[in-house]
Amino acid sequence: MLTSTITSRGQTRHAQPAPPIQGSAMHEMFTMLMNPDLLSFALGLPAPELFPIANYREAAIRVLDTDPQALQYQVRPGPLKRHLQQLMASRGVNCREDQIFLTTGAQQATHLLVNLLLERGAQTLFEEVTYEGLHMALQPLLPQSIIAPTTAETGIDLDVVEDQLKRGARPAFIYTITDGHNPLGLSLSQAARIRLIELARRFRVSIVEDDVFGLLNYDGPALSPMRALDDEWVFYIGSFSKILAPALRVGWIIAPEAFKPSLSFLKHAIDLDLTTFAQFALSDYLDTGAMPDHLATLRREYGMRRDLMLRALESSFPFEARWLKPNCGMFIWVELPPRINSVELLRMAVETERVAFMPGVSFSPPGGPCARNGIRLNFTHCQPQLIEDGIARLGRVLKRALARNG
């Protein structure tokens, strides 16, 4: 694996109608892969049967019944930020309410930070395989992408990062997913966290730490995110989408003190930073104190599904496939022999076995190096009784593909 610097072939702005460009690959995948006839391990979906619908329903009713201003323009997100402060403390992160910015999910948080930190055409640094929403957020700004090697064993190659920085690279930010990496599943070691923070300080480079999976930890306490180690260089991104419910569209940023005014300005420019009804109802739900039990339920249930999938992989996948046990998040990353093209494999799997996964190419920037032979499996969405069968079906497809390409 080599470090490569590419200039992303991005969307350009235009004052005249442009020829149709390629739509969002993610959105197309969403549409195709949410076909209910498909047994899908593709998307990063939580299990809807675990949503606390009854409690959220009560909270929404209570807000509407007691607050005549609940549907009005509002600028008072106080109670929700107080809850976030507590939730962050449970992750080992101390922050003040005024350092928290509420966002429309983690994607808006990513968009905001990219637009806050990145001059058009400037440098940015991320792993060769990472969350596809980052690529979407970056593309309009046509960055020079410094792409660091990464593996499911140890994560981002910090020797390469250090070497790049020493040789003069000055990315606007380094993007990382510290726990439950998407798509690789790994969590960075404490030593790696410390070293990355040291690099950020030494070379004065911001870090965007995406931590939407950190509260889904299955093997005892998780390490704290890097924001717990540094509040000057680390921008932290969190979200309720994976731990409560996606359609609420509530995420957050914890920003370094010095960036608060400019981030506030940008947030208002983008959507006025008003409180939504979903935020009111969510805050009321959190008032009831139900969140710790809910998180415990998710950890127990998702941990059980992870173990089920790992056992199914052992018994159904060919010996050439490799994977590791993730201790956080929603994904198992499977590396297949290089002769397998995972996009081809997906087509076969959907057509012959009605089963789906996310091919590795989805996690690379346009024109960048990509993990053609990797696949991402989600273990949180499918109900337990379907996991074994689905992995068996996928194993059959894979064996046929190996035989065909043998």
Next chain:
Amino acid sequence: MLTSTITSRGQTRHAQPAPPIQGSAMHEMFTMLMNPDLLSFALGLPAPELFPIANYREAAIRVLDTDPQALQYQVRPGPLKRHLQQLMASRGVNCREDQIFLTTGAQQATHLLVNLLLERGAQTLFEEVTYEGLHMALQPLLPQSIIAPTTAETGIDLDVVEDQLKRGARPAFIYTITDGHNPLGLSLSQAARIRLIELARRFRVSIVEDDVFGLLNYDGPALSPMRALDDEWVFYIGSFSKILAPALRVGWIIAPEAFKPSLSFLKHAIDLDLTTFAQFALSDYLDTGAMPDHLATLRREYGMRRDLMLRALESSFPFEARWLKPNCGMFIWVELPPRINSVELLRMAVETERVAFMPGVSFSPPGGPCARNGIRLNFTHCQPQLIEDGIARLGRVLKRALARNG
């Protein structure tokens, strides 16, 4: 009034912490002016006592009780877009569902279109007095702003616009508020609409038509927006914030066919374009068919408040003040003698009479020409019994200011 071209002194992106910049004036105003002790005509707030809370409550409950996927990631906004198509037809606009893009209110719609159409540093054209959210959305892109004169009598000066275009100006778009102009209150004549469309076609310039007030028409049927005249150059912006409830954060764009793919890409880059729970509940509310009656209630009630305020102005404001009767929207624009500084006046009004309005300077870009002696009065938010008293208090302040500066 002269046309002037300024380069907006904008927010710059930066890879290192920047010195604090001026926060959003709008947000500061919001915070100060939402002080409940204040009798405020300042903000563009709807009347919360007219929100259909009971019906929305029922809709939200029905969605949660019947749709187990209501809180999941979703890409199926079908029913809501069908309702929007009907609502638009009632405004005389024919569009297809796939031309409609749902947004987080009109501000996100503005941000999206600015970022879709405007190259950094390129030209844009708007009126010397216009919606302050436009300035916020523009600032990060440091445009060359071509500023057209405007008046509360006839709106944007199309002779100047034509002259600018003839002399080679090629703005990425012309921004207009066709009905119930914010802050001027006026609606463009049919002749002006037709002429603006002709200019757009002749010079191949897009129009961003902000129509968040067009459905609040008080004197019989309103004219149709420009989108009804042209679907190739006009981007239309609508919102439920003024006609239903702001905290739902649901707005929309109707885009020209040729821009659909690039707008879709940008929307995903910004927030993944997922359906929110508020959109589900709103769609269910609209299913009940309650919207036409609700709109009729708003028109009756707001029309009555507008007439009350006009009578109060007649009897309480000094003869040097000038205003017109708006037939749409939420605002009456009052022009005061040039020796009055409306920001000073606001300070006096808040301090001595606990009454507030929006000063004209709020509606000009930083560094641009501004309406120092204009004030915007909202007539929809205050309950009728308070309007007469509030305008009388404001009249007293104004008379004192005139005497002091006489």
